[in-house]
Amino acid sequence: MTPDYNTLLLAIALSGFCLSATLFASWLSSRVERFLLSWSIGIGCIVPAVAVYSIYFSNPDFRIGCLAFMLQFLGFAFIYGAAYRFRTGKSARRRIVLLFTVSTFVSVPWLVVGYDGIGFIMLNVMIAGALVATAREYWRGRAEAPRPLTGMVVLYLLTAFSFVLCAAALIHGRQWVLGRAPDNWAENLNLVVAIVGITGIGAMSLALNQWRVAGNHQRAANTDALTGLLNRRALFERHGDEAIGPHRAAIAFDLDNFKSVNDRYGHAAGDVVLKVFADILGEVCGAAASVARLGGEEFVVVLDRTLPDRAQHVAERVRADFAAKLIPIGRRSISCTVSAGIAFGGEHCTSFDSLLSNADKALYTSKRNGRNRVSLAA
The missing domain is CATH 3.30.70.270 (Reverse transcriptase/Diguanylate cyclase domain)
Incomplete structure (x- = not known):
């Protein structure tokens, strides 16, 4: 029996909630790796975004759609910010705000003026772009842990590609005005890929955190605390x-x-x-x-x-x-x-x-x- 669209949405929401709670607990235990907190907030925003989108799927009111769009943009902006902070150790606050603002500006107005099909196309394009940017950050920092980071890059790119397919399906069908949420093969594939991506990326993120913690302990054991030189x-x-x-x-x-x-x-x-x-x-x-x-x-x-x-x-x-x-x-x-x-x-x-x-x-x-x-x- 093939799961329906709402079942897939529920699966994403539940897996996202569990992952967000796990990441937050991992950060709370030491409060050192701030990228875990950003990642937790990002996934935490995706969970209500999925809930709001499921309401929009049954009741396609543009105001509900706008809220679902903005929650998704906020979540993926924080996920990108987590990747940037992981690689550089610097705050990504400005980048998060910029990505959220640009994504909202190029997508949400289309829903307001009635061209919701174009709005969904831009939604998928902007999320795909955010995921590619996230993958790029992890790729640039892959020297720290080549295998898990390369795996995360692959999963981010596959998820980004599934969003590109969603946009392509709407463009191919010339669906500029929908009056409802998109419902096609690309959307179903996107949900399946998202479930796999959330699970895989979450597991690798936790493993990566343990890798980094172990590396920090090793460096501390071999480093003079005052000068930073070898001991x-x-x-x-x-x-x-x-x-x-x-x-x-x-x-x-x-x-x-x-x-x-x-x-x-x-x-x-x-x-x-x-x-x-x-x-x-x-x-x-x-x-x-x-x-x-x-x-x-x-x-x-x-x-x-x-x-x-x-x-x-x-x-x-x-x-x-x-x-x-x-x-x-x-x-x-x-x-x-x-x-x-x-x-x-x-x-x-x-x-x-x-x-x-x-x-x-x-x-x-x-x-x-x-x-x-x-x-x-x-």
């Missing part, structure tokens, strides 16, 4: 078991007289100094290097495929940039210096522990020779 654990996980050859270098840094900064200006000021130094390390060393804070005022940079002149240049630039930096502390500015030691792996390969030990020895040579300098291990 000691992450550094040794990355290099601890490697055999270090002659073209890999470690540069050990230690801030000079850092204890006096804490004693004189307070630990908050010391934290500012550490963050400034970490920023300089990131700017000078780039993404190719492994940059870590070992603890306190001790930092290490590991350079791959490098020569002594290059390592010396990096260490000297970090030292000089930090010495020249005026660091605002309250109403005053202070300057600090740093000492560094450079060590390379051996011809017959050196353990990572030995490499760091040699870099430390070179560092303390710099300390003994007056600080604010760079030394190369013998």
